[in-house]
Amino acid sequence: MPIYNEIESIPSLLSAIATTLQAEGLPYEIVCVDDGSEDGSAELLKQEAQRRSDLRAVLLRRNYGQTAAMAAGFHYAQAPAIVTLDGDLQNDPADIPLLLSKLNEGYDLVSGWRKNRQDAALTRLLPSKIANWLIGRVTGVTLHDYGCSLKAYRAELVADMNLYGELHRFLPALAFIEGARITELPVRHHARRFGRSKYGLGRTLRVVMDLATVFFMKKFLTRPMHVFGLLGLGSIGLGTLLGLYLTFLKLGLGQSIGDRPLLILVVVLLLTGVQLFSFGLLAELLMRTYHESQGRPIYRVREVVNRGAGSPT
Incomplete structure (x- = not known):
């Protein structure tokens, strides 16, 4: 989980994950990557990691962005299956066993689909729908929800993917370039309980530029x-x-x-x-x-x- 100024959400999120996975009898480790938080999230994660054995806290020196935080999480994760989710409690940890079950059917990546998304229609839902359609047309990987952070991966898949810039939203497309088997699964989505979203319309231009990069990598990486x-x-x-x-x-x-x-x-x-x-x-x-x-x-x-x-x- 990449964490940036989510001090109110962290205790409830850690508890929900532990409760869900222990009830399923699954061995697990929680890797939280603090991306230069300024609200005390890093200190809280450090205290929790010293107190409990199922948590590994990775504290970055400054705010590098979500892509860098996810890359750090992939690096420190040690299990054969890796699940990513946001730290704002909008993703539901109760869906993790469903993703893992689907992953065990032979897929390399299972992407969550926030079918009933609880976000603002004009500033979040509409731009997201347009972006999902555009990314699917350009990359050839058709998903309903590229932006959902709740995903399950095989560890060997993410080991082959190098993340730069803001490519975290294009992970399914990067996985497709590596020959991954990809599927999508509807997951629950909750309204944000604490703080406010770190995303806005200003990221649209960055998405377009990163999309051009992914398109070139897909088509001409080995034959420019x-x-x-x-x-x-x-x-x-x-x-x-x-x-x-x-x-x-x-x-x-x-x-x-x-x-x-x-x-x-x-x-x-x-x-x-x-x-x-x-x-x-x-x-x-x-x-x-x-x-x-x-x-x-x-x-x-x-x-x-x-x-x-x-x-x-």
């Missing part, structure tokens, strides 16, 4: 030359055709071309094409460095099945 090179060749080709046309006007018909705006366009297209093609080559080198320096393969294996005895696993 396919986009930059294609655009570069198109620009060079169009510039060449227009240049030949101007050459015909000059040499064939004897017309003056020095004062034609088309001549400037030809020069711009040729220079742009060369630059885009060069960007593609540089991007290819960066991608090779990215994969080879980290030892990251360009594929993911779900399982290996071999009938022979003594075969390597």
